[in-house]
Amino acid sequence: MKHCVYVGTVLSGLVSVMAASVYAQTALPGAAQLYPNKAVRLIAPSSPGSGVDIVARFYAQKLSVQIKQQVVVENRAGAGANIGAELAAKAPPDGYTLFMGTPAHTINASLYRRLNYDIIRDFVPISQVSSGQYVVVAHPALPVKTLPQLIALAKAQPGQLNYGSAGSGNATHLAAELFRAMASVNIVHVPYKGSGPALIDLVGGQMQFMFSNLTAALPHMKSAKLRALAVTGEKRTPIVPELPTVSEAALPGYAVTSWYGLLAPAGTPPDVVTRLNTETGNAMRAPDMKERLAAEGADPMTGTSAELAALLKVEIAKWAKVVKQAGITPE
Numbered sequence: 001m002k003h004c005v006y007v008g009t010v011l012s013g014l015v016s017v018m019a020a021s022v023y024a025q026t027a028l029p030g031a032a033q034l035y036p037n038k039a040v041r042l043i044a045p046s047s048p049g050s051g052v053d054i055v056a057r058f059y060a061q062k063l064s065v066q067i068k069q070q071v072v073v074e075n076r077a078g079a080g081a082n083i084g085a086e087l088a089a090k091a092p093p094d095g096y097t098l099f100m101g102t103p104a105h106t107i108n109a110s111l112y113r114r115l116n117y118d119i120i121r122d123f124v125p126i127s128q129v130s131s132g133q134y135v136v137v138a139h140p141a142l143p144v145k146t147l148p149q150l151i152a153l154a155k156a157q158p159g160q161l162n163y164g165s166a167g168s169g170n171a172t173h174l175a176a177e178l179f180r181a182m183a184s185v186n187i188v189h190v191p192y193k194g195s196g197p198a199l200i201d202l203v204g205g206q207m208q209f210m211f212s213n214l215t216a217a218l219p220h221m222k223s224a225k226l227r228a229l230a231v232t233g234e235k236r237t238p239i240v241p242e243l244p245t246v247s248e249a250a251l252p253g254y255a256v257t258s259w260y261g262l263l264a265p266a267g268t269p270p271d272v273v274t275r276l277n278t279e280t281g282n283a284m285r286a287p288d289m290k291e292r293l294a295a296e297g298a299d300p301m302t303g304t305s306a307e308l309a310a311l312l313k314v315e316i317a318k319w320a321k322v323v324k325q326a327g328i329t330p331e
Helices: 002-032 050-067 079-089 104-112 147-156 171-182 195-201 214-222 271-284 288-295 305-326
Strands: 038-043 071-075 097-101 123-138 161-166 188-191 207-214 228-229 257-265 296-299
Touching: 002 207, 038 079, 050 071, 050 097, 050 214, 050 257, 050 271, 050 288, 071 228, 079 097, 079 104, 079 257, 097 228, 104 123, 104 171, 104 305, 123 171, 123 214, 123 271, 147 228, 161 171, 171 188, 171 207, 171 228, 171 305, 195 207, 195 214, 207 214, 214 228, 228 257, 228 305, 257 271, 257 305, 271 288, 288 296
Parallel strands: 038 071, 038 097, 161 188, 161 207
Antiparallel strands: 097 257, 123 207, 123 228, 123 257, 123 296
């Protein structure tokens, strides 16, 4: 009798364990569906008013409505966009800290000898968000109206024209350095902590020109506070179709484009990444999002996590060559 009781107890225990296991397995999807149950932080690695800040805020507003939780944009500018990236890389991988990656982060992989993060190792790609290009803008007081005139003036006044950038090694810096090398001009670099402050000083006449993200420069172009000379993409943009590309205006073969991609800290649960990829796709395909970004000179983009991962690797390899050829080091 005691033996039977013992066996019955063991069997009862096994059934309880099995039941608990089945419950845990079936409960996981339900738990995943609870995401998000609080506010989500989106780190924009630049100052307010910059291109990435503008796109991040458009995206955050749309995503907040879709996931029914507030998505808060947190600006963390400085150190060539590394401060924001490092902060995001060290955040808990729970889906509540997201990061808007930019070309700067693929440039920094070869620009800096030591980084406290690795854009490939420490992040999981979610989706590309937008695509755009840069624009060459000059202060109206500068006696040039075309890119060839800017090149001619720079050659006539070597070392006297200052150009700003969003930071040493930033894509806006490398775009100008590629221009400097191809045009064979002597121009002086003035780095800032973000394109927002750089544009403010350019409007104020503290420097002569810069290669700016089109999204950030467009309001100043519309108000005639800055004069646009050319865009940097492979083809003209419908936002300002009258502007030639740098390639067609003066330097055949020149082409630099911009992009923004959504990432999360490595280790973020795959189901959360999948959910965010789906939500991002829905957000960027929305007609109103396309209109808002188009007005800022950008195009909404979608894609898989794998596609963004591939883009990161291609960009790292491309910019490594430019950094080496130009001999650029962070200041």
